[in-house]
Amino acid sequence: QIQVVASGGGLVQPGESLRLSCAASGTVSGLFGADWYRQAPGKQRERVATITSGGRISYLDSVKGRFTMSRDSAKNTVYLQMNSLKPEDTALYFCYWEDFQTGSSQWGQGTQVTVAS
Secondary structure, three states: OEEEEEEOOEEEOOOOOEEEEEEEEEOOOOOEEEEEEEEOOOOOOEEEEEEOOOOOEEEOHHHOOOEEEEEEHHHOEEEEEEOOOOHHHOEEEEEEEEEOOOOOEEEOOOEEEEEOO
16 A cells, blocks of 8 residues: 655745655555645636656646646655746646556645745
């Protein structure tokens, strides 16, 4: 079983940065992929960024050039560096972890990102 913990959210002003972390523990292998999702009040959850087991990364169009997803396989952790934050980035951010060797997957708890003046 995998446990996934997301952290790093907070309240920032427009234009500032935050780095979210998503750490997996338990029965994890080095063959994993992960996604960052977000959900704003009254809106559907949307996928913000994905990293595949092969390291390919893709982004939601609205965050391209501002957000960067990365991973540290030794720490079983993925990150989402968010720069030039905008009020419309305000949402509860979730990570989703998939282990392709064990077949397990798990959602982390959300971490709130609020961008306001």
